[in-house]
Amino acid sequence: MAQIIIKNVRKEFGNFTAVKESSFTIEDGEFFMLLGPSGCGKTTTLRMIAGLELPTSGEIYLDGEEISQRPPSQRDIAFVFQMFALYPHMNVRKNLSYPLVSQGMPRAAVKAKVEEVAGILGIEKILNKPVGGLSGGDRQRVALGRAIVRDPKAFMMDEPLGALDAEFREHMSEELRALHDRMGATTVYVTHDQLEAMQMGDKIVVMNNAVVEQFGTPQEIYDKPATMFVADFIGSPSMNFLRFDGSVAEGAQAVEMNGQSMQVPRQLEGTAGKLVFGVRPEHVTLSDAGDYRGEVLATEYLGTTQIITLDTPNGDLKARVPAGQVATVGEKIGLGFKPDTITLFNENSGRALRSDLNREVLSHG
Amino acid sequence: MSSFSVTEPSPRSKWFAGTLVILYALITMVPLAWIMLTGFKTPPDSISYPPKVFFEPSMEGYVNLFTTRTRVGQEALDALPPPDTWYEEIVRERDMVIAGPSKFGERFLNSVIIGFGSTFLSIVLGTLAAYAFSRFKIPLADDLLFFILSTRMMPPIAVAIPIFLMYRQLGLSDTHLGMILLYTAVNISLAVWLLKGFIDEIPREYEEAALIDGYTRFQAFYKVVLPQAATGIASTAIFCLIFAWNEYAFAVLLTSGTAQTAPPFIPTIIGVGGLDWPAVAAGATIFLLPVMIFTVALRKHLLRGITFGAVRK
Numbered sequence: 001m002a003q004i005i006i007k008n009v010r011k012e013f014g015n016f017t018a019v020k021e022s023s024f025t026i027e028d029g030e031f032f033m034l035l036g037p038s039g040c041g042k043t044t045t046l047r048m049i050a051g052l053e054l055p056t057s058g059e060i061y062l063d064g065e066e067i068s069q070r071p072p073s074q075r076d077i078a079f080v081f082q083m084f085a086l087y088p089h090m091n092v093r094k095n096l097s098y099p100l101v102s103q104g105m106p107r108a109a110v111k112a113k114v115e116e117v118a119g120i121l122g123i124e125k126i127l128n129k130p131v132g133g134l135s136g137g138d139r140q141r142v143a144l145g146r147a148i149v150r151d152p153k154a155f156m157m158d159e160p161l162g163a164l165d166a167e168f169r170e171h172m173s174e175e176l177r178a179l180h181d182r183m184g185a186t187t188v189y190v191t192h193d194q195l196e197a198m199q200m201g202d203k204i205v206v207m208n209n210a211v212v213e214q215f216g217t218p219q220e221i222y223d224k225p226a227t228m229f230v231a232d233f234i235g236s237p238s239m240n241f242l243r244f245d246g247s248v249a250e251g252a253q254a255v256e257m258n259g260q261s262m263q264v265p266r267q268l269e270g271t272a273g274k275l276v277f278g279v280r281p282e283h284v285t286l287s288d289a290g291d292y293r294g295e296v297l298a299t300e301y302l303g304t305t306q307i308i309t310l311d312t313p314n315g316d317l318k319a320r321v322p323a324g325q326v327a328t329v330g331e332k333i334g335l336g337f338k339p340d341t342i343t344l345f346n347e348n349s350g351r352a353l354r355s356d357l358n359r360e361v362l363s364h365g
Numbered sequence: 366m367s368s369f370s371v372t373e374p375s376p377r378s379k380w381f382a383g384t385l386v387i388l389y390a391l392i393t394m395v396p397l398a399w400i401m402l403t404g405f406k407t408p409p410d411s412i413s414y415p416p417k418v419f420f421e422p423s424m425e426g427y428v429n430l431f432t433t434r435t436r437v438g439q440e441a442l443d444a445l446p447p448p449d450t451w452y453e454e455i456v457r458e459r460d461m462v463i464a465g466p467s468k469f470g471e472r473f474l475n476s477v478i479i480g481f482g483s484t485f486l487s488i489v490l491g492t493l494a495a496y497a498f499s500r501f502k503i504p505l506a507d508d509l510l511f512f513i514l515s516t517r518m519m520p521p522i523a524v525a526i527p528i529f530l531m532y533r534q535l536g537l538s539d540t541h542l543g544m545i546l547l548y549t550a551v552n553i554s555l556a557v558w559l560l561k562g563f564i565d566e567i568p569r570e571y572e573e574a575a576l577i578d579g580y581t582r583f584q585a586f587y588k589v590v591l592p593q594a595a596t597g598i599a600s601t602a603i604f605c606l607i608f609a610w611n612e613y614a615f616a617v618l619l620t621s622g623t624a625q626t627a628p629p630f631i632p633t634i635i636g637v638g639g640l641d642w643p644a645v646a647a648g649a650t651i652f653l654l655p656v657m658i659f660t661v662a663l664r665k666h667l668l669r670g671i672t673f674g675a676v677r678k
Binding site: 087 | 568571573574577589
């Protein structure tokens with residue numbers, strides 16, 4: 001089991017830069033998510049850790065050893081592919097034995113180990129079947145089995161649930177997480193699904209356009225986004241951005257927006273110009289009082305909550321409020337925002353302004 | 366209730382298609398059947414008019430194919446001890462004795478060595494090249510591939526004279542090696558292009574999984590990619606073998622003795638003791654067999670192979 005350190009890693013494919021200098025640390029035993037939209041460089045990063053791509057520059061440490069230029073066979077890392085990549089000309093047992101055979105393990109030991117892993121995954125019954133006829137879930141289990149069978153230092157998973165249908169995904173993600181908790185192995189997991197990342201991950205790296213946008217726990221990423229991209233990408237519906245021209249002073253606890261004073265966490269840096277007032281939908285409250293008002297455009301009933309879309313002087317806004325609250329389209333409602341949850345962004349750079357809310361998070365980003 | 370399906374042919378259209386295919390097969394089989402039958406006729410039967418469909422089978426053609434014979438006078442024939450083999454008996458009836466084996470066996474063996482040798486070499490080189498083109502970043506890969514294809518844009522026989530001169534200089538004329546190299550050179554572009562298509566279809570993840578599982582790239586290639594490419598390799602091998610096996614023009618030009626293949630040899634049988642059609646037909650029949658056996662043996666792969674992997678996903 002191992003700690004993985006990514007240090008200034010960069011990958012170019014010809015003229016195209018897939019990953020720009022990226023650094024983050026994956027602690028021993030963590031379930032670590034690489035999250036981002038497609039083409040953001042997350043899979044390339046994963047493949048560089050596994051050795052399927054060699055970084056153009058930068059270092060990768062596995063358990064303190066620099067491995068960035070080593071062939072995959074010498075890294076002791078397992079990889080679960082999105083399309084499973086089970087060897088189609090072998091049956092399940094052979095697929096599971098294959099990584100052990102390469103290590104020159106004696107036949108009896110291979111057999112015992114394969115049975116053990118099959119037991120863990122509940123696939124004893126299909127051991128002698130060809131992989132061709134297996135269901136998606138069983139293929140997934142065999143692919144996992146092939147990864148865990150040789151007790152590698154770390155697991156790389158490239159959207160392993162991407163090929164499963166929605167219903168089964170949920171079940172499999174629980175199974176995956178349980179498996180991880182039982183084995184305690186460092187796992188790096190690539191996904192473009194923010195829900196999956198939030199649900200399963202101990203830590204998340206959010207990547208966009210070949211750059212690491214933010215790195216932290218799911219709570220940190222959700223509550224204290226470092227950039228507008230992260231704030232927008234995480235959460236459904238995503239964070240509201242109320243755009244305004246104004247200024248904020250160092251130490252200020254309120255900003256002036258449309259002539260109204262809005263309370264914010266104590267700011268640690270001052271700036272002026274185009275600013276963005278970021279608030280999560282569930283941190284918006286509706287009341288008849290309130291000077292900042294918006295007109296209800298639409299309501300979306302979700303059972304326990306409802307999403308209300310409002311037109312405000314600073315752009316559209318979505319509020320998540322209890323389902324029982326009455327709001328009719330066309331009505332003008334007063335809006336309140338939970339002050340300690342607000343993040344201010346500089347619209348030009350897209351970066352969050354430092355405040356009491358996010359000081360620890362931004363210091364290492 | 367009758368239902369209409371776009372994808373599933375109706376029983377009637379299936380029956381129609383089946384009949385059509387069988388009819389076509391029968392028509393194309395007639396020359397083949399005729400050659401095989403002629404091999405078992407006596408020389409008079411083989412040239413009788415109207416042609417004989419029903420006849421008394423004889424092994425004379427095959428005996429003549431594999432032997433050389435000399436005509437002897439009646440007294441000398443009577444002086445000989447009675448024939449002790451069935452084939453000698455056949456020869457005696459024509460007032461001849463067996464002088465020795467003919468060269469057909471040798472020539473046939475040459476065909477086998479050269480045909481399968483060049484097929485093997487084409488497949489080995491073609492697979493490696495196709496794999497490299499498919500998986501690695503090769504500078505000017507497209508231009509190289511076009512160059513490889515362009516070697517087939519001219520009929521090979523157009524360069525027969527230069528090759529003839531070159532081979533004479535290099536001492537490759539009438540050698541097995543020379544013919545194997547020549548047929549390989551002709552087949553390699555077909556092999557590279559066909560196999561590249563097949564290898565492109567094999568997802569890279571299989572090899573990557575093998576690399577991760579602790580294998581070297583070469584091990585991943587032959588343990589994971591090759592079994593996957595078996596279909597493509599089999600059908601490419603058949604194409605290569607058919608060309609090398611049937612090739613006539615270069616064989617006539619470049620071989621005359623030790624390395625002569627069966628195609629230029631079979632017509633020379635005609636010259637021995639008149640028009641010996643049964644012997645020629647026997648030679649042609651035997652000559653057809655290896656490709657037929659090879660094709661039938663690989664037919665499972667071939668059927669999937671000629672769809673160029675379109676079905677496999």
